[in-house]
Amino acid sequence: DIQMTQSPSTLSASVGDRVTITCRASQSIGTWLAWYQQKPGKAPKLLIYKASDLETGVPSRFSGSGSGTEFTLTISSLQPDDFATYYCQQYDSFSWTFGQGTKVEIK
Amino acid sequence: EVQLVESGGGLEQPGRSLRLSCTGSGFTFGDYAVSWVRQAPGKGLEWLGFIRIKRQGGTTEYAASVKGRFSISRDDSNSIAYLQMNSLKMEDTAVYYCTRDRGRECSQCYWGQGTLVTVSS
Numbered sequence: 001d002i003q004m005t006q007s008p009s010t011l012s013a014s015v016g017d018r019v020t021i022t023c024r025a026s027q028s029i030g031t032w033l034a035w036y037q038q039k040p041g042k043a044p045k046l047l048i049y050k051a052s053d054l055e056t057g058v059p060s061r062f063s064g065s066g067s068g069t070e071f072t073l074t075i076s077s078l079q080p081d082d083f084a085t086y087y088c089q090q091y092d093s094f095s096w097t098f099g100q101g102t103k104v105e106i107k
Numbered sequence: 108e109v110q111l112v113e114s115g116g117g118l119e120q121p122g123r124s125l126r127l128s129c130t131g132s133g134f135t136f137g138d139y140a141v142s143w144v145r146q147a148p149g150k151g152l153e154w155l156g157f158i159r160i161k162r163q164g165g166t167t168e169y170a171a172s173v174k175g176r177f178s179i180s181r182d183d184s185n186s187i188a189y190l191q192m193n194s195l196k197m198e199d200t201a202v203y204y205c206t207r208d209r210g211r212e213c214s215q216c217y218w219g220q221g222t223l224v225t226v227s228s
């Protein structure tokens with residue numbers, strides 16, 4: 001199976017900060033990567049698909065980039081609603097796999 | 108509006124079986140693939156399996172961790188997908204989500220609210 005490694009595991013930031021989360025795949029996955037946001041007690045919400053396509057309704061401060069084995073999720077200016085856990089997921093080949101998550105906390 | 112609603116969760120004993128349902132609305136259910144994902148308490152997301160649309164054979168894929176114990180099926184006439192879980196273990200305790208794709212470009216675009224399964228004696 002393809003392993004997905006996110007870094008950091010936890011990130012402390014302030015409102016207005018630029019935040020970057022990295023996701024590395026153990027082998028090339030092209031651009032078959034999605035990013036999700038999850039808040040406590042809620043289902044994950046899709047933010048980005050195909051590595052860089054912004055899901056409809058998601059604020060433009062979120063962006064994704066990368067291809068092959070290295071990917072990033074960037075929040076250009078962190079807002080209070082953005083404190084959550086973020087997951088990457090590859091869907092290039094079965095078994096699809098998630099990263100372990102990055103918790104974005106208030107500094 | 109696309110909606111997915113999971114049901115069938117609850118408390119079950121180790122070794123027993125449980126079947127979860129995922130009911131879709133707001134779209135033609137048979138036109139989309141469905142996946143199941145779970146999340147153990149305080150843990151991350153784990154992909155469990157996937158069922159293709161009938162036009163693509165309706166075949167399934169599973170994570171190694173549940174292959175042979177879990178199975179996915181679908182009843183497009185009633186807009187329902189199922190996750191059959193056999194020989195339950197305590198480590199199967201989790202919130203179970205069903206998801207729907209949007210073609211190849213987006214594997215798990217839409218998510219249900221989840222249903223909690225607790226495996227305990």
